[in-house]
Amino acid sequence: MRCKNLVDAGRRQFLRGGALAAAGAAAATVTAAPAQAAPTNAQVDYPSNRLANIADLAVNEPLDIEYPDADSPGVLLKLGTAVEGGVGPDGDIVAFSVLCPHLGFSMSYNDGDRTLNCPGHFSRFDVEAGGQQVWGHATSNVPQFVLRVDDKGDIYAEGATDLIFGRPSNVL
Amino acid sequence: MAYKRQIDRLPIPPKDAKVHNVTCHYCIVGCGYKAYTWDRNKQGTPTDNAFGVDLSEQQGALGKWVAPAMYNVVKQDGRDVHLALVPDEDCVVNSGLVSIRGGRMAENRPSRVTGTQQQRLTDPMIWRNGTWQPTSWDDALDLVARVTARIVTQGSEDDLVVSMFDHGGSAGGYENTWGTGKLYFQSMKVKNCRIHNRPAYNSEVHSTRDMGIGELNYSYSDYEVTDTIVMVGGNSLETQTNLFLNHMRKGLENGARMVIVDPRRTVTVNAAEEIAGKGNVLHLAIEPGSDMALFNAILTQIVDKGWTDGDFIDASTYRDGEAVAMDSAHPAGLGSLEYAMKTCRTSAAEAAKICGVSEADIVKAAEWIAKPHEDGSRRKCVTCYEKGVIWGNDNYRTIGAIVNVSLATGNIGREGGGCCRLGGHQEGYYRPSDAHVGRPATYVDQLLISGGGKVHHIWACDHYKTTLNAAEFKREHRRRSNMVKDAMDAAATGTRGQQVEAIVAAVNAGGLFVVDVDIIHSQIGQNAHVILPAVEANEMNLTSMNGERRLRLSEKYMDPPGTARPDCLIAAGIARNMERVLREMGHHAYADQFKGYDWKTEEDAFMDGYHQGNPDVTYERLRAMGNNGVQEPVIGYENGKLIGVERLYADGKFDRHGRDDKKALFCAAGWRGWQAPGKAQEQASHKFWINNVRANIFWQNQFLDQDNDFIQDRFPYPFIEMNPDDMAELGLNPGDLIEIHNENGATQGMAYPTDTARRGQVAMVFGSPAGSQGNVVNPGVNELVLPDYKHTWGNIRKLADATPQARAVSFKSKEYTS
Numbered sequence A: 001m002r003c004k005n006l007v008d009a010g011r012r013q014f015l016r017g018g019a020l021a022a023a024g025a026a027a028a029t030v031t032a033a034p035a036q037a038a039p040t041n042a043q044v045d046y047p048s049n050r051l052a053n054i055a056d057l058a059v060n061e062p063l064d065i066e067y068p069d070a071d072s073p074g075v076l077l078k079l080g081t082a083v084e085g086g087v088g089p090d091g092d093i094v095a096f097s098v099l100c101p102h103l104g105f106s107m108s109y110n111d112g113d114r115t116l117n118c119p120g121h122f123s124r125f126d127v128e129a130g131g132q133q134v135w136g137h138a139t140s141n142v143p144q145f146v147l148r149v150d151d152k153g154d155i156y157a158e159g160a161t162d163l164i165f166g167r168p169s170n171v172l
Numbered sequence B: 001m002a003y004k005r006q007i008d009r010l011p012i013p014p015k016d017a018k019v020h021n022v023t024c025h026y027c028i029v030g031c032g033y034k035a036y037t038w039d040r041n042k043q044g045t046p047t048d049n050a051f052g053v054d055l056s057e058q059q060g061a062l063g064k065w066v067a068p069a070m071y072n073v074v075k076q077d078g079r080d081v082h083l084a085l086v087p088d089e090d091c092v093v094n095s096g097l098v099s100i101r102g103g104r105m106a107e108n109r110p111s112r113v114t115g116t117q118q119q120r121l122t123d124p125m126i127w128r129n130g131t132w133q134p135t136s137w138d139d140a141l142d143l144v145a146r147v148t149a150r151i152v153t154q155g156s157e158d159d160l161v162v163s164m165f166d167h168g169g170s171a172g173g174y175e176n177t178w179g180t181g182k183l184y185f186q187s188m189k190v191k192n193c194r195i196h197n198r199p200a201y202n203s204e205v206h207s208t209r210d211m212g213i214g215e216l217n218y219s220y221s222d223y224e225v226t227d228t229i230v231m232v233g234g235n236s237l238e239t240q241t242n243l244f245l246n247h248m249r250k251g252l253e254n255g256a257r258m259v260i261v262d263p264r265r266t267v268t269v270n271a272a273e274e275i276a277g278k279g280n281v282l283h284l285a286i287e288p289g290s291d292m293a294l295f296n297a298i299l300t301q302i303v304d305k306g307w308t309d310g311d312f313i314d315a316s317t318y319r320d321g322e323a324v325a326m327d328s329a330h331p332a333g334l335g336s337l338e339y340a341m342k343t344c345r346t347s348a349a350e351a352a353k354i355c356g357v358s359e360a361d362i363v364k365a366a367e368w369i370a371k372p373h374e375d376g377s378r379r380k381c382v383t384c385y386e387k388g389v390i391w392g393n394d395n396y397r398t399i400g401a402i403v404n405v406s407l408a409t410g411n412i413g414r415e416g417g418g419c420c421r422l423g424g425h426q427e428g429y430y431r432p433s434d435a436h437v438g439r440p441a442t443y444v445d446q447l448l449i450s451g452g453g454k455v456h457h458i459w460a461c462d463h464y465k466t467t468l469n470a471a472e473f474k475r476e477h478r479r480r481s482n483m484v485k486d487a488m489d490a491a492a493t494g495t496r497g498q499q500v501e502a503i504v505a506a507v508n509a510g511g512l513f514v515v516d517v518d519i520i521h522s523q524i525g526q527n528a529h530v531i532l533p534a535v536e537a538n539e540m541n542l543t544s545m546n547g548e549r550r551l552r553l554s555e556k557y558m559d560p561p562g563t564a565r566p567d568c569l570i571a572a573g574i575a576r577n578m579e580r581v582l583r584e585m586g587h588h589a590y591a592d593q594f595k596g597y598d599w600k601t602e603e604d605a606f607m608d609g610y611h612q613g614n615p616d617v618t619y620e621r622l623r624a625m626g627n628n629g630v631q632e633p634v635i636g637y638e639n640g641k642l643i644g645v646e647r648l649y650a651d652g653k654f655d656r657h658g659r660d661d662k663k664a665l666f667c668a669a670g671w672r673g674w675q676a677p678g679k680a681q682e683q684a685s686h687k688f689w690i691n692n693v694r695a696n697i698f699w700q701n702q703f704l705d706q707d708n709d710f711i712q713d714r715f716p717y718p719f720i721e722m723n724p725d726d727m728a729e730l731g732l733n734p735g736d737l738i739e740i741h742n743e744n745g746a747t748q749g750m751a752y753p754t755d756t757a758r759r760g761q762v763a764m765v766f767g768s769p770a771g772s773q774g775n776v777v778n779p780g781v782n783e784l785v786l787p788d789y790k791h792t793w794g795n796i797r798k799l800a801d802a803t804p805q806a807r808a809v810s811f812k813s814k815e816y817t818s
């Protein structure tokens, strides 16, 4: 099952803005005159992007998201039971990259056993176990997005646990 | 908690990064990689880098990406450098694909900067004052030589037992098999030796060789152009990953059908169905150990329906009845097709009964393999087999029965054909003749158990995890080696001479002096008195060939940890010390046998060994051939290129048996039920068949992976796949720690519920440090001492509830779903 629901018209625009604002870390490495470069933080600065509101989510219905920018597709899920890395009142909301950390094919969500499955080379990941690779060729588990929920029930992504496929830095 | 790497940015290789050719040193496939190394204080940029790719943009599927596991900081010429180790798109073996093993080569390198693989041995160690103490090479080799020289001169070379790898890749390869081979088979004539994964020094595929057919006869490209792929006792998506993904897959996409013979439904079956459609995949889930009956029935179908290749049989196979009689070295007679058919003839109905599959499916398999196309043209069929039959019932005859079918249909030496073992490690065998070992060879592990041998040299073998009857082996090996440890402790204040006397007295009283050469302090290494640190590929230059005989030089790009050395140079060090000590002892003629080891580098060992037999091949020429290398045998050198052979036996002449007539032989593979002693009785008296299986995530016995968090997080205990109803009956929950036990011993693992597992059949992952399957395997071997690891039966009981670690892992199906 592919994730079809799109949240927040205009969100793409917002995300692009966020991505640009956070590009400092990678850009610093190309600065020609190091003496004048702004000090670079040791850690990547992630954008805080609103993905959806809790009210937009139904149990086991995947929502397409993009994080940290429009070129990095992901999935937002409410699982119905508290899980590793889960947020929200029920501790059951999680988000993952859907680019397979093996070779970057787009994965689809199996709502039967709640796994992300890669058509490229048959790897699969368990969204109820922190994105652990159930079986496959990837050398890391699927990147999980770090989430925060505010008082209004808005869900924000603010980081990632692993390097997203196809980039030397999670924030390009 | 799933293991999170918490890495969100990696350095980029600059344009001027050094590039080395790397052949993955893990499985037989030998995928090509490029190692980029560059100075610690330098980096490339997203737009100006070694890959020539704009990394400021998100890369698409299959795009260039350095995964965190492909990165490390290693020592090169004494300096810390960045390392990025990425798959090579231009290598025809993998075309840029990467597996969960090869993709972790970089992070499985020892690094004092990032802290990876700190388990690697860095210095020789001697058992001293009650523990292992680091020491110099001179000191360690002196003790090895003094004790070994005393024992082989006091008694004979038969008192020296040697366990030594015979493979390529890893720490094997032509350099290292030559170094060890020259020491034990030329300077000495050691006959009590064994190979890394089995208890004797023997071929795993004697019968195909005796039939004239070397076991690696095709080219991987044959899978892409064939009509049918037959896989027997193999699970390539897991164990030869990129062979399946880059070659078999293309064949299936081009319309090939696939027959998979395996009692267990594997992820390979599932993937083949996904690619080719269920209707084009025939999974024959036979009763364990019944492969021979199945292939005999398939052969009978093919013969009776006239689908054999008459011209090929006339021109290329022996036509005159019996050529080789059954005897103690040949567990079956060999000869013409008609001769073999006298014993092989099996009806589909008989086979259906033995194998537990339908007659219709047996007929279908025969049709898929051999029924000519509508236009009358012959079907092409490539057959591959591996441990399911190699470590299975009646190894000799079963493999013979499989090869019979390929031979009868003319599917060897032709495009789209081949009949090959899939392989585990790469190959890299170059040694003096082993004829003195004899056939059948000594059952070395039993010899050690029964008190034989006085000195045990071990080269990158861990019997603890990879032998049968392992529980008893461990008990005896430990007991005997402890006698020597006690003697050494008692003589702790003595001189070297007094120490040696104490050791000699202890081994003469039944003890065992153990020298362990390895890259880590292994489980069997716990019994060692001297430990010698070795290196892996890329800490030295290493040559090996893959499953289609593709020879490459995998280049050294980093320093070994500490003072570790290539095995070939360790062997040379032992030889030089043997010469010195023997001379001191006055055995001058014997000492002379240990001359000829003045190698400074692994290249010297290569030139002394492999190059002598293959004078066209040098490091320089191999380096120029890059990651595509050359397919052995190398038959010339022209226009700056080594010339190889794409597939063997294209001329229809078969020579692996050494016969002058160059005719292939058929095997009279008569079915006799369970061949190895004790199997039938064990089956009758236990509830579960304990299948011994592999998983793509682990390389062999996990010697590196045991120190890798990503891997151990997934399977903190060896998995035991089990039918959920069997689990319910035993009151088991997912992840519960269970014990498998029988008369041979006991082992442990965690229950992994698996819907597709049959009732009464469990599948336990092999070689785990946290639970050795070998403990419960009985000592039964075939006539040529090939172990039947695959056939073990036991009962199961719960040991404990799932630990928190086990509870946190996923227990979902391993099968991809679209």
Ligand code: SF4
Residues within 6 Å of the ligand: B024, B025, B026, B027, B028, B029, B030, B031, B094, B097, B098, B099, B100, B101, B102, B103, B240, B241, B242, B243
């Ligand atoms: S398939 Fe084998 S050779 Fe290729 S990367 Fe994986 S382990 Fe290495």
